[in-house]
Amino acid sequence: MNKRLALLVAAVMVLTLFITGCGKTSKSSGDKATAPIKIGHIVHMTGSAVEAGGEEKNGAILAVEEINAAGGINGRKLILVQEDGQSSNVGVVQAFHKLLEDKDIAVIIGPSPSTQIAAMLPTINDAKIPVATGGTNYGLTHSGCQWLFRFRPHDGMSAQAMASFMVNDLKQKKVAIVHSTDAFGNGGRDLAVAALKKLGVTPVLDLGYNNDEKDFTAVINALKKSGATGMITYMTFSPDVGILAKQIKQQGLKINWIGSASVTATPARQLAGEALYGTYAVADYHPDANDKAKKFADAYKAKFGKDPDFYSSWTYDAVYVFAEAMKKAPDLKPESIRQALLNIRGFQGAEGIYNFDQNGDGLDQYNVVQNVNDVIKLVKTIKAQR
Amino acid sequence: MSTLSLIGQILFAGLAIGGVYTLVALGIVLIYRATNVVNFAQGDFTMLGAYVLFALSNGEKINFFVAFLLALVVMAVLGLLFELGVYYPLRNRSFLPVVIATIGASIMFQNGALAIFGPMPQKVRPVIYASGNGGITLGGVFFDYQYIVILVVTLALVLLQYLFFEYTVLGKKMQATSQDKDMARMLGIPVSIMIALTYIYSTVIGGLSGMLVAPIFFVTHKMGVMLGLKAFAATICGGFGDVRGAILGGLALGVIESFGAAFISTVYKDAFSLLLLLLFLLIRPQGIFGEKVAEKA
Numbered sequence: 001m002n003k004r005l006a007l008l009v010a011a012v013m014v015l016t017l018f019i020t021g022c023g024k025t026s027k028s029s030g031d032k033a034t035a036p037i038k039i040g041h042i043v044h045m046t047g048s049a050v051e052a053g054g055e056e057k058n059g060a061i062l063a064v065e066e067i068n069a070a071g072g073i074n075g076r077k078l079i080l081v082q083e084d085g086q087s088s089n090v091g092v093v094q095a096f097h098k099l100l101e102d103k104d105i106a107v108i109i110g111p112s113p114s115t116q117i118a119a120m121l122p123t124i125n126d127a128k129i130p131v132a133t134g135g136t137n138y139g140l141t142h143s144g145c146q147w148l149f150r151f152r153p154h155d156g157m158s159a160q161a162m163a164s165f166m167v168n169d170l171k172q173k174k175v176a177i178v179h180s181t182d183a184f185g186n187g188g189r190d191l192a193v194a195a196l197k198k199l200g201v202t203p204v205l206d207l208g209y210n211n212d213e214k215d216f217t218a219v220i221n222a223l224k225k226s227g228a229t230g231m232i233t234y235m236t237f238s239p240d241v242g243i244l245a246k247q248i249k250q251q252g253l254k255i256n257w258i259g260s261a262s263v264t265a266t267p268a269r270q271l272a273g274e275a276l277y278g279t280y281a282v283a284d285y286h287p288d289a290n291d292k293a294k295k296f297a298d299a300y301k302a303k304f305g306k307d308p309d310f311y312s313s314w315t316y317d318a319v320y321v322f323a324e325a326m327k328k329a330p331d332l333k334p335e336s337i338r339q340a341l342l343n344i345r346g347f348q349g350a351e352g353i354y355n356f357d358q359n360g361d362g363l364d365q366y367n368v369v370q371n372v373n374d375v376i377k378l379v380k381t382i383k384a385q386r
Numbered sequence: 387m388s389t390l391s392l393i394g395q396i397l398f399a400g401l402a403i404g405g406v407y408t409l410v411a412l413g414i415v416l417i418y419r420a421t422n423v424v425n426f427a428q429g430d431f432t433m434l435g436a437y438v439l440f441a442l443s444n445g446e447k448i449n450f451f452v453a454f455l456l457a458l459v460v461m462a463v464l465g466l467l468f469e470l471g472v473y474y475p476l477r478n479r480s481f482l483p484v485v486i487a488t489i490g491a492s493i494m495f496q497n498g499a500l501a502i503f504g505p506m507p508q509k510v511r512p513v514i515y516a517s518g519n520g521g522i523t524l525g526g527v528f529f530d531y532q533y534i535v536i537l538v539v540t541l542a543l544v545l546l547q548y549l550f551f552e553y554t555v556l557g558k559k560m561q562a563t564s565q566d567k568d569m570a571r572m573l574g575i576p577v578s579i580m581i582a583l584t585y586i587y588s589t590v591i592g593g594l595s596g597m598l599v600a601p602i603f604f605v606t607h608k609m610g611v612m613l614g615l616k617a618f619a620a621t622i623c624g625g626f627g628d629v630r631g632a633i634l635g636g637l638a639l640g641v642i643e644s645f646g647a648a649f650i651s652t653v654y655k656d657a658f659s660l661l662l663l664l665l666f667l668l669i670r671p672q673g674i675f676g677e678k679v680a681e682k683a
Contacts, residue, residue: 048608051505181653208653212612214603217399218647218655221392239507239604250519250528251395267507271604 036077037332039064039322040099040108041315047087052112052311056134057082058304059312060109063319066299073326078319085111089119096120100127106332107132107322109315110148114140115183121145129334130325130341132318134311137187141359147334149341149356151314151321151349153363155184155234155260157384158282159191161366162232162258164382165280167199169368170256172230176205176223178244179234188234188260196232204228211237216244220251233259242271249275258282261310264369264376276371280379284351285313286367288378296350310351317349321362352381361386391526396648397641402533404640405540409595410617411624411632412543413588418627419564420584421473423484427492428592429614433607435461435593436600437499440508450511457597458590465589469582477581492614499607510600520601536598543591544633560584619663625673634674638662 041060044053064078072078081102083095092111099108100123107130110117114137121140124131124147132149133140138156141148166172177192179185189206196203205226209219223231235241241262248255262268263281285308287297296316300308308316324347325340326332344362347354354362364386368379410432417425438460442453472487512520514531521530551557562570563580571577596610603609617632620639624631639659646658666673 048500048505050500210653210656212608213655214612215399215403215644215647217396217644218652221396221648222652224392239606242507242604243602250521250530252523252528271507271509 034076035104036079037073037326038079038081038102038105039319040102040105041080041082042085042092042095042099042109042111043082044087044091044111045082045084047091049085049087049111049113053085053087055309055311056109056112056315058300059308059314059316060319062296062300062303062312063316063323067319067323073323078323081105085116089116092116093119093123096123096127100129105129106326106334107337109318109322111135112311112314117148121148124148130322130337132315132322134314137183138191139187141361145360147338147360149318149321149360149362151318151354151362152284152310152351153366153384154361155188156191156195157364157366157386158260159188159195160384161282161368161382162260163192163195163199163201165368165380166230166232166256166258167196167201169380170230170258170280172256173201174204174226174228175201175230175232176207176226176228176255177203177232177234178205178207178209178219178223180211180236180240181208182211182236184236185234192232192234203232209240211240213240214243216247217251219244220247220253223248223255224253228255230256231258233257233263235259235262238262238265238268239271241265241268241276245272245275245279256280258368264371266309269371269374273374277373278371280368280370282366283310283369283376284363284366285310286369286376286378289352289367289381290348290350292348293350313350317351317354320349321347321354357386359386388526392648394525394527396644398527398529398533400641400644401637402530402536402640403644404637405533405536406595406599406613406636407616407620407639408540408633408636409536409543409591409598410613411620411636412547412629413592413595414617414621415627415629415632416584416588418621420560420581421477421484421564422481423473423488424481425588426485426488426614427468427472427495428588429610429612429617430492430495431461431464431589431592431610432596432599432613433499433605433610434464434495435596436510436603436605436609437503437508437596438464438593439597439600440503440510440605443510444508450515454513454597458594461590461593462586464593465586466582468589469585473581473585474578496607496611503605503607505607508605510597510605512601513598530602532598532601539594539598540633543594544629547629556583616659619659621673622663623666623673625675628673628675631673631675 043057044050060080064080068077083098085092085095099105109132112134114135117133117135117140125145130147132151134152136152136155138154141150166175177189179189205228207222258280261283263279269276287293297308325337329336329340342356345355352363352365356362365381365383367381369376370379414428417423439457442457443450472491476484512532513535521528551561559575560580563577567577620635621632624635643655643658647655
């Protein structure tokens with residue numbers, strides 16, 4: 001190819017790019033009143049969190065379909081724009097940047113793991129766009145970020161619920177805390193100690209273990225020696241719960257057990273079987289907790305052929321609450337949506353009733369559930385202090 | 387609970403987990419002896435074995451023990467493919483490309499398992515199917531049947547392996563290959579076949595260890611990572627390339643971890659094995675039974 005021809009080809013290519021590029025922008029800015037509203041969603045499609053990611057995706061898809069079927073937002077349809085968070089801190093920040101590139105995206109639903117949200121926080125502050133999260137670490141919404149909205153109760157509330165149920169309902173005063181040694185477990189331990197202290201109880205044992213532990217003999221021995229009659233757990237991975245439960249039963253330890261959500265998670269129950277019968281856990285989502293939760297469970301089962309869990313319920317709620325805010329807001333500027341979110345009062349979601357405070361925390365209640373022969377029964381709902 | 391039964395429980399847990407480390411370590415040692423390759427995918431063979439058993443026994447369409455034997459056969463085939471795909475094309479290069487290839491294989495195995503079986507942990511039934519706790523309590527110490535099976539299988543394998551290498555022609559040929567490939571070739575030993583057999587055997591015992599721990603650890607795509615690391619530590623402490631070292635190192639590591647967790651700290655449980663590794667590297671880098679590096683070269 002001679003030089004001039006090559007130049008010509010290059011010029012044509014640049015021009016085409018330019019023209020098509022221009023075409024796109026003029027189109028999207030043209031019919032704003034009827035154009036669909038985009039919701040960005042960071043979903044883990046690869047890596048270790050794909051299962052939770054799939055649930056989160058399903059919950060959001062279901063809500064978007066329902067809202068669109070009911071007429072959308074003031075006549076405008078919702079569409080989800082999904083980006084892979086790759087189950088990692090780096091991945092979610094990259095996905096977030098990618099979503100920010102699309103200026104039509106009004107709000108973004110972030111991932112659940114607290115560390116990933118922590119990694120995103122500086123970018124969220126700069127981007128000034130409402131971001132939803134299912135991360136339960138207390139500090140996330142108490143770090144001064146005005147743009148983060150939490151759709152699950154935080155760990156301080158689960159600690160209060162567990163401590164209150166252990167001391168007031170199960171009447172146990174010799175309480176041990178067993179926790180994984182990551183941010184979630186250590187953070188939970190601190191909050192549980194504080195919550196117990198308010199009820200006048202000092203834990204008889206506070207024991208950490210590393211994630212992916214395969215043998216809990218040492219933990220069980222320590223529990224036996226401490227004489228604890230009640231145990232509060234913050235365990236990150238449900239297979240660990242399965243192993244601990246099996247070994248507690250095998251080594252003949254009888255103890256009242258209430259733990260974070262992993263205790264009732266499906267993998268733990270499948271792995272431990274009857275070793276987990278009778279244990280309690282806190283759960284932000286339970287189908288019997290309210291009518292909306294029941295309706296959500298039915299619709300989810302009809303569409304996806306399985307029962308929903310808290311991963312799907314919080315993204316379902318996030319889409320609904322965002323939609324409600326966008327309906328109420330005078331326009332779709334980030335600041336207008338933010339104000340509308342903060343003004344939401346008494347909005348019934350599948351997880352509970354949303355009242356956002358200045359920190360961005362929407363919920364303030366936790367369900368206590370019990371594993372009754374592998375069926376998770378709702379025991380009571382405990383209202384917590386924010 | 388008496389102190390004696392408490393110590394008994396900790397000792398049993400340590401020995402049992404040490405038995406698992408030993409099985410994985412044996413595979414590492416055999417491949418290293420035969421080909422001078424440190425196989426970083428050995429831990430993942432346990433994961434693959436567990437998944438193969440899960441895939442074959444899930445739904446109980448075939449008898450569990452038939453499935454168990456079939457899984458061993460599948461592992462043997464996988465071992466041959468591993469040798470042909472990872473070691474054979476690079477056999478005339480230095481050891482580094484092969485080692486890196488095993489790391490690549492490890493990543494591929496883990497993500498392949500994730501893609502096929504998903505992230506949900508799976509359950510496999512224990513070898514001895516008993517209702518209730520799946521074990522027996524004697525003198526205040528709980529003995530998990532599966533752990534007993536692991537210890538018995540480890541001991542039996544070690545014994546069989548010893549007899550095989552010392553008293554059979556094939557075993558001697560494999561030993562000769564591992565000691566000096568060129569000399570073995572000159573004596574008419576088919577070196578390539580011997581090496582392939584070593585890989586097959588190592589993959590099978592790696593897979594076997596996975597099938598045995600599956601009911602206790604549960605099957606996940608990452609289950610081999612920690613096992614592989616601990617087994618490396620065990621082989622280094624025992625003396626890299628020494629079968630006795632792998633056995634002693636594995637069992638010792640399990641017991642030290644178990645007692646360390648019970649009497650010092652549960653949080654630093656994993657650190658004890660690494661501390662032991664560090665001590666050995668500093669004080670006796672050739673391990674308990676190890677030969678001096680100079681002799682090997």
